[in-house]
Amino acid sequence: MMKITFPDGAVREYQPGTTALDIAKSISEGLAKKVLAASVNGAVWDATRAINSDSTLKLLTWNEAEGKSTFWHSSAHLMAEAVESIFPGVKFWVGPATQNPPGFYYDMDLGDRKITEEELVALEKKMNELAKQNNPYIRKEISKTEAVKYFFDKGDEYKLDLLHNLDDGNITFYTQGGFTDLCRGPHIPQTGLIKAIKLTNIAGAYWKGDEKNKQLTRIYGITFPNQKELDEYLQLLEEAKKRDHRKLGKELGIYTMDDDVGQGLIMWLPNGTIVIEELEKLAKETEKAAGYKRVVTPHIAKESMYITSGHLPYYADSMYPPMEMDGEKYYLKSMNCPHHHKIFAAEPKSYRDLPYRIAEYGTVYRYEQSGELFGLMRVRCLHMNDAHIYCTREQFAAEFRAVNEMYQKYFKIFGIEKYIMRLSLHSPDKLGKKYVNEPELWKETEAMVRDVLIESNIPFVEVQDEAAFYGPKIDVQIFSVIGREFTLATNQVDFSQGRSFKLQYTSKDNIAETPLIIHRAPLGTHERFIGFLLEHYAGKLPVWLAPLQVKILPISDKFIDYAQNVLESLKKADIRAEIDDRPEKIGKKIRDTELARVPYMLVIGEKEISENKVSIRRQGKGDLGAKEVSIFINEILEEIKTRASE
RNA sequence: GCCACUUUAGCUCAGCUGGUAGAGCAACUGAUUUGUAAUCAGUAGGUCGUUGGUUCGAUUCCGACAAGUGGCUCCA
Numbered sequence: 001m002m003k004i005t006f007p008d009g010a011v012r013e014y015q016p017g018t019t020a021l022d023i024a025k026s027i028s029e030g031l032a033k034k035v036l037a038a039s040v041n042g043a044v045w046d047a048t049r050a051i052n053s054d055s056t057l058k059l060l061t062w063n064e065a066e067g068k069s070t071f072w073h074s075s076a077h078l079m080a081e082a083v084e085s086i087f088p089g090v091k092f093w094v095g096p097a098t099q100n101p102p103g104f105y106y107d108m109d110l111g112d113r114k115i116t117e118e119e120l121v122a123l124e125k126k127m128n129e130l131a132k133q134n135n136p137y138i139r140k141e142i143s144k145t146e147a148v149k150y151f152f153d154k155g156d157e158y159k160l161d162l163l164h165n166l167d168d169g170n171i172t173f174y175t176q177g178g179f180t181d182l183c184r185g186p187h188i189p190q191t192g193l194i195k196a197i198k199l200t201n202i203a204g205a206y207w208k209g210d211e212k213n214k215q216l217t218r219i220y221g222i223t224f225p226n227q228k229e230l231d232e233y234l235q236l237l238e239e240a241k242k243r244d245h246r247k248l249g250k251e252l253g254i255y256t257m258d259d260d261v262g263q264g265l266i267m268w269l270p271n272g273t274i275v276i277e278e279l280e281k282l283a284k285e286t287e288k289a290a291g292y293k294r295v296v297t298p299h300i301a302k303e304s305m306y307i308t309s310g311h312l313p314y315y316a317d318s319m320y321p322p323m324e325m326d327g328e329k330y331y332l333k334s335m336n337c338p339h340h341h342k343i344f345a346a347e348p349k350s351y352r353d354l355p356y357r358i359a360e361y362g363t364v365y366r367y368e369q370s371g372e373l374f375g376l377m378r379v380r381c382l383h384m385n386d387a388h389i390y391c392t393r394e395q396f397a398a399e400f401r402a403v404n405e406m407y408q409k410y411f412k413i414f415g416i417e418k419y420i421m422r423l424s425l426h427s428p429d430k431l432g433k434k435y436v437n438e439p440e441l442w443k444e445t446e447a448m449v450r451d452v453l454i455e456s457n458i459p460f461v462e463v464q465d466e467a468a469f470y471g472p473k474i475d476v477q478i479f480s481v482i483g484r485e486f487t488l489a490t491n492q493v494d495f496s497q498g499r500s501f502k503l504q505y506t507s508k509d510n511i512a513e514t515p516l517i518i519h520r521a522p523l524g525t526h527e528r529f530i531g532f533l534l535e536h537y538a539g540k541l542p543v544w545l546a547p548l549q550v551k552i553l554p555i556s557d558k559f560i561d562y563a564q565n566v567l568e569s570l571k572k573a574d575i576r577a578e579i580d581d582r583p584e585k586i587g588k589k590i591r592d593t594e595l596a597r598v599p600y601m602l603v604i605g606e607k608e609i610s611e612n613k614v615s616i617r618r619q620g621k622g623d624l625g626a627k628e629v630s631i632f633i634n635e636i637l638e639e640i641k642t643r644a645s646e
Numbered sequence: 647g648c649c650a651c652u653u654u655a656g657c658u659c660a661g662c663u664g665g666u667a668g669a670g671c672a673a674c675u676g677a678u679u680u681g682u683a684a685u686c687a688g689u690a691g692g693u694c695g696u697u698g699g700u701u702c703g704a705u706u707c708c709g710a711c712a713a714g715u716g717g718c719u720c721c722a
């Protein structure tokens with residue numbers, strides 16, 4: 001007999017060769033129906049695979065992440081089976097489960113054929129038929145020779161490519177119904193568990209993610225163990241669409257774009273400009289307190305500067321092409337750093353001047369690929385919350401830490417809790433191509449940054465090949481409502497440009513030294529940050545950011561004179577307010593103001609005038625009762641001053 | 647940049663297989679003077695993204711271009 005240990009510590013004995021599914025059945029039939037896979041000694045296995053020796057066992061169901069991913073991976077196989085029946089001769093690449101967005105995809109080469117929307121529906125139908133057949137997923141260990149023969153005969157060069165990198169003795173096939181795939185598994189017991197299927201979209205995807213390779217057809221889908229969950233998921237997507245910053249940006253009059261102006265070029269409407277000004281006010285206050293000085297620099301510079309900076313060798317693809325004038329080439333700046341370096345260099349510096357911190361809401365232009373542009377989140381003209389800190393090696397850790405603390409402070413104000421701190425490292429094989437060729441300095445600075453993060457107790461993940469060309473960085477990754485990941489803020493080390501620009505300071509020992517440089521943008525860019533905030537707050541901006549803070553709603557136009565007095569008082573207190581003087585009923589005025597997401601409504605009628613008060617209504621919360629105007633003003637001013645979130 | 651889809655009034659969307667367009671909301675005008683999420687009536691508003699082609703005739707069919715959307719690659 002073998003001993004099986006369960007997560008709660010319980011131990012039971014079974015005959016060797018028993019499967020996880022059998023074990024589940026021995027506990028309860030209901031449980032067995034829900035088992036999708038099993039974690040055996042920490043490895044995820046087929047629930048139908050025999051266990052032969054003492055093991056720890058965790059049964060995986062839809063409630064576990066591994067259960068879901070197994071379910072979706074098996075769904076990808078089911079889709080492949082359906083595709084093969086409709087498009088004979090199709091060649092498959094890989095079909096994994098995905099987390100973000102949830103579901104799965106399968107990459108395939110359809111030759112000259114294209115899948116239409118109707119065919120996608122037909123595929124879905126076919127998948128449902130195949131699921132109802134309730135075919136088991138059968139695992140088979142197979143020799144490399146046999147596997148190669150199978151896919152050679154099938155003419156699938158993609159699977160042969162996969163096999164090429166696999167060792168003999170470590171190769172498994174899975175078969176369900178009429179479809180066999182090279183796959184390490186695991187899979188769910190049988191197709192009948194897949195009860196609700198939705199194929200979401202068709203996309204192109206480069207083979208192995210390399211744009212030089214052929215583009216394969218990728219079909220995305222999602223499946224559930226019951227129809228209800230699928231319906232709920234689709235409902236959730238609909239809700240997310242309502243919070244999309246592109247929709248809210250239009251509804252709230254934040255920004256606009258125009259064909260004649262150009263792709264990815266944002267024009268901020270008056271409401272959006274108020275948000276920008278409030279954010280800049282916050283940044284300027286914070287940076288002033290942290291010892292930054294403000295500077296202003298032009299939007300263009302000559303070619304020679306961008307040769308010095310390394311932008312042209314490393315970053316030219318992202319820059320607008322140059323303009324010629326008087327025989328000189330000028331570039332629109334894609335970063336503010338070179339201009340700031342010139343400011344550092346404008347006057348001789350000594351160690352006493354360091355750390356030297358200069359900040360600018362700099363406007364930069366980046367020639368992003370047209371297919372990548374995305375609302376406010378990915379644009380071609382950006383306003384960066386930029387600053388550069390020039391410091392000694394000894395000062396570095398404290399300065400870097402101070403920048404991180406600035407992030408935390410901002411994130412607290414905005415209530416930003418869902419993000420990933422990412423330590424972005426270089427990739428050694430791309431030295432001299434994507435990254436400046438200084439292997440030792442890369443290692444040294446990467447270690448410095450990692451140490452600061454560890455000392456500051458900031459949880460982070462490390463990612464290769466995401467650094468800036470001049471040094472490693474910390475990125476703050478957030479997710480848009482539709483699930484796309486973006487870098488919101490960044491804190492970067494630069495050991496390279498100081499030398500390229502021959503930046504120097506005189507040390508205590510009267511030696512010319514090169515400073516280290518920190519590039520930082522805790523509020524990212526106006527474009528992305530405001531895009532993020534719109535989604536984060538679902539359009540209900542806190543009072544301090546709201547373009548219109550108070551709407552005064554007279555019950556009828558008999559009360560407009562009193563409303564005017566209230567408006568005057570609010571304006572004197574520098575509160576953004578308007579009167580709704582349309583000849584509409586109060587219900588209509590409230591509805592429109594609620595939909596416009598104005599934080600406060602002041603209702604004024606006979607009663608308020610006789611008591612010399614205003615009735616306060618908070619957006620989304622309803623009637624808060626009547627107060628004197630001066631009391632309301634004091635309260636809202638406090639809310640604005642503290643930048644309260646609610 | 648690549649693959650796929652989309653583009654009709656300010657907004658959200660109808661418009662079957664070709665015969666020059668409709669609705670709701672918004673706007674404007676008038677009536678209503680209203681108590682916490684939509685008062686009523688009327689008016690105006692579109693060379694159906696742009697541009698070629700097929701056709702007696704194109705919003706509708708085909709092509710090119712542009713922009714947008716979902717991905718891929720790339721990035722704040």
